[in-house]
Amino acid sequence: MEKIIVHGGNKLNGTVKVSGAKNAVLPVIAASILAGRGTSHIYDVPSLADVYTMQEVLRNLNIDVDYTDGIFKVNAEKTLKTEAPFEYVRKMRASFLVMGPLLARVGKARIALPGGCAIGSRPIDQHLKGFEAMGAVVEIGNGFIEARIDGRLQGTKIYLDFPSVGATENIMMAAALAEGTTILENAAEEPEIVCLANYLNSMGAKVRGAGTGVIRIEGVDSLEGAEHTVIPDRIEAGTFMVAAAITGGNVLVEGAVSEHLRPLIAKMQEMDVQIIEEPTGLRIIGPEKLKAVDFKTMPHPGFPTDMQAQMMALLLRAEGTGVITETVFENRFMHVEEFRRMNGNIKIEGRSAIITGPNSLQGAEVASTDLRAGAALVIAGLVADGVTRVTELKHIDRGYVDLTGKLQGLGAKVERYNDTAETATPETNTAVEAKTNLV
Ligand SMILES: CC(=O)N[C@H]1[C@@H](OP(=O)(O)OP(=O)(O)OC[C@H]2O[C@@H](n3ccc(=O)[nH]c3=O)[C@H](O)[C@@H]2O)O[C@H](CO)[C@@H](O)[C@@H]1O
Ligand SMILES: C=C(OP(=O)(O)O)C(=O)O
Numbered sequence: 001m002e003k004i005i006v007h008g009g010n011k012l013n014g015t016v017k018v019s020g021a022k023n024a025v026l027p028v029i030a031a032s033i034l035a036g037r038g039t040s041h042i043y044d045v046p047s048l049a050d051v052y053t054m055q056e057v058l059r060n061l062n063i064d065v066d067y068t069d070g071i072f073k074v075n076a077e078k079t080l081k082t083e084a085p086f087e088y089v090r091k092m093r094a095s096f097l098v099m100g101p102l103l104a105r106v107g108k109a110r111i112a113l114p115g116g117c118a119i120g121s122r123p124i125d126q127h128l129k130g131f132e133a134m135g136a137v138v139e140i141g142n143g144f145i146e147a148r149i150d151g152r153l154q155g156t157k158i159y160l161d162f163p164s165v166g167a168t169e170n171i172m173m174a175a176a177l178a179e180g181t182t183i184l185e186n187a188a189e190e191p192e193i194v195c196l197a198n199y200l201n202s203m204g205a206k207v208r209g210a211g212t213g214v215i216r217i218e219g220v221d222s223l224e225g226a227e228h229t230v231i232p233d234r235i236e237a238g239t240f241m242v243a244a245a246i247t248g249g250n251v252l253v254e255g256a257v258s259e260h261l262r263p264l265i266a267k268m269q270e271m272d273v274q275i276i277e278e279p280t281g282l283r284i285i286g287p288e289k290l291k292a293v294d295f296k297t298m299p300h301p302g303f304p305t306d307m308q309a310q311m312m313a314l315l316l317r318a319e320g321t322g323v324i325t326e327t328v329f330e331n332r333f334m335h336v337e338e339f340r341r342m343n344g345n346i347k348i349e350g351r352s353a354i355i356t357g358p359n360s361l362q363g364a365e366v367a368s369t370d371l372r373a374g375a376a377l378v379i380a381g382l383v384a385d386g387v388t389r390v391t392e393l394k395h396i397d398r399g400y401v402d403l404t405g406k407l408q409g410l411g412a413k414v415e416r417y418n419d420t421a422e423t424a425t426p427e428t429n430t431a432v433e434a435k436t437n438l439v
Contacts, residue, residue: 001420004390004404006381007413008363011286012249014410018237018256018281019401020044020070020230022051023306024195026094027169028228029054031196032074033063033101034177035203038225042072042199045230049397053092057084061098075225080105086112086143092398093117096124097166100174103136103147110146118370118395120329126167130158134171134178155180155219163188163213163299169196176205178219187215190300191260195231202226234260235306236400239375241284242310243407245273246317246383248286251410256282263303267295267311271318292320292357297328309335309376315355316344317383325352334369335376341366342380342388360385368392371399378403382412 025045032040045051045067055072058065061082064075082102088095089112102109114124128138128145134153139146155178160167168188173196175182187193189211197210203226206218237256244251245268258265258277265275265282270293274285292315297305305328315322316339326332333353336346341364347354363386368374374396381388390396393416396403404416 001391002393002416002418004378004393004396005415005417006363006378006384006388006390008361008382008384008386008388010382010411010413011247012244012251012382012407012410012412015252015254016240016406016410017254018232018240019046021192021195021233021235022046022048022399023165023235024192025072025230026050026054027097027173027192027196028199028230029058029072029074030097030101031173031199031203032225033058033061033076033080033098034105034173034223035074035076035225036105036222037077039073039075040203040225041227042074043070043227043229045070045072046233046401048399048401049394050092050094050399053088053095057088057095057098060084060088061102082106082108083110084112089114093122094166096127097170097173099127099145099147100131100170103131103149104153104174104177107150108148110144113140113143113145118331118334120331122329124166126160126162126164127170130167130171131174133158134174134182153178155182155217157183158185160184160186162186165190165192168193168215172196172200172207172210172215172217175217175219176200176207176223178217180219182217182219184215184217185213187213188299189213191231191234191257199226199228202228231260232257235304235372237261237282238264238304238307239310239379239400240406241268241275241282242307242314243379243382244284244410245271245286245290246314246379248288249410250283250285252278252281252283254281258282262301264307267293267303271314290314290318290358292318292322292355294323296325299328305329305332306372308332309372310379312339312346312353312355313376313380316357316359316361316380318357321354321356323352323354327351332370335373338366338369338373338377339380342384344380362386363388365389365391368395371395375400375403378407378414381414
C-alpha cells in the first residue's frame with residue numbers, strides 16, 4: 001500500500017511554486033471540444049490524475065490530445081463520439097463538464113450519471129435545468145443522462161437556484177455556440193469561471209460578466225482552437241500557506257494570487273499569521289501562538305470549502321475554540337474521525353465542527369477521505385508528535401502535483417513510500433521507518 005509518511009517537528013522554510021489550477025484546467029480542456037477548427041494549446045497544465053482522466057475522456061470522444069511538458073494540445077476537428085462512460089465519471093465528476101460542449105457542438109451527449117461521493121450527494125439538476133431551458137431534451141435511464149437537441153441550442157435567461165461552479169461552466173460552454181444570447185443569473189463567481197470565460201473568448205466566444213453573479217453569453221456560429229494559460233491553483237497555494245503557518249515557518253508561496261485568496265488571507269491574519277505580499281507571491285510567517293477563529297464555507301468570494309479541512313488542521317493547533325460551519329457540501333467532515341485518531345479535540349453539531357485547542361497532535365495511521373482531507377492530514381502530521389502515515393493517496397494525486405517533493409523542498413520530513421509487504425507488526429513498522437531514509 002502506498003503511504004505518505006510524515007515525521008513531525010520541522011519548521012517549513014524556503015520557496016514553493018504553485019502549479020496550474022486543477023479546477024480551472026478541467027473545464028478549459030472540456031471547452032476545447034467546442035472548437036470545430038484548429039488546435040488549442042493550453043499552458044501550465046498540472047500533472048494530476050484528473051488531467052489524465054480528462055485526457056482519456058477526450059480520446060474516447062475521438063478527439064486528438066497530446067500532453068507533454070505541461071502543454072496540453074487538443075484538436076477536435078474529427079467526427080465526435082458523444083458518450084462518456086461511468087468508468088471516467090466515477091473517477092472524476094468533472095467529466096460531466098463535457099456535456100455542455102458536446103450538446104452545443106453535435107446536438108447530443110450521453111454521460112454516465114455521477115454517483116454520490118465522499119463529500120456529499122452532489123446532484124447535477126442545475127446543469128440539466130440550464131440545458132433544458134436552452135431547448136434540449138434530457139432523459140435519464142440505465143445509469144446515463146442523455147441530452148439532445150434538433151438544430152442549435154437557444155439562448156435564454158437562466159436563474160440558478162445556487163451559484164454552482166460546474167453548472168455555471170457547463171451552461172457557459174453550451175451557450176457559447178447557442179443561437180442568441182443567454183443570461184445566466186446567480187452564477188458562480190470563482191476565479192476558475194473567469195479563467196474559462198477568458199479561454200472561450202480567445203476561441204471566438206462572446207462572454208461578458210464572468211466573475212460576477214450575472215454572465216451574458218452571446219452565442220456565435222463557430223469557435224476555433226486558441227492558446228491559453230491556466231491560472232495558478234489557489235487551493236494548492238492555500239494548502240502551502242496553512243502548512244507554513246502551522247509549523248511556525250517562513251515560506252514564500254510563489255504564484256499565489258492574493259486577489260483569489262482574500263477570504264483565506266483574512267482568516268489566517270485573524271489567527272495571527274503574518275502574510276506579506278511580495279512581487280512573486282505571498283510570504284507566510286507563522287506565529288508562536290495561533291488564535292482560534294470561526295468561519296463558514298460559502299461560494300466565492302466566501303471562504304472556500306476546498307480549504308476547510310486544511311484550516312481545521314490549523315485550528316487544532318490554535319488557542320481557544322473555533323467553529324467551522326460547512327454550508328456548501330452536506331458531508332464534508334469525514335476527516336474529523338481521522339483527526340481524532342491524531343488526538344484532535346473536535347465535536348460535530350449538525351453542519352458545524354467545534355475545535356478546541358491547542359491540541360498536542362500525535363502521529364497515527366490515517367486515511368485520506370477526499371483530496372483536501374488528505375492534504376490536511378499531511379499538514380497535521382507536520383506538527384504531530386511521532387510518525388503519521390497517510391493512506392488512500394489516490395485522492396491526493398487527483399489534486400496535488402508532487403505534494404511530498406514540494407514539502408521536502410521546504411524542509412519537511414515527509415516521504416512517499418510503497419510497501420506492499422507491510423503488515424501491522426511493530427517490527428515491520430520499524431523497518432518501514434528505517435527504509436524511508438528521512439533527513
Ligand atoms: C472540478 C471543480 O471545479 N470542483 C469544484 C467545484 O465542484 P462542483 O462544480 O461540483 O461544485 P458546485 O458549485 O456545483 O456544488 C456546490 C453545491 O451545489 C450543489 N449542486 C450543484 C450542482 C447542481 O446541479 N445541483 C446542486 O445541488 C452540490 O451538491 C454542492 O452542494 O466547486 C466546488 C465548490 O466550490 C469545489 O468544492 C470543487 O472543488
Ligand atoms: C472537491 C474537489 O474537487 P472535485 O469537484 O473535482 O471532486 C476539490 O478540488 O477539493
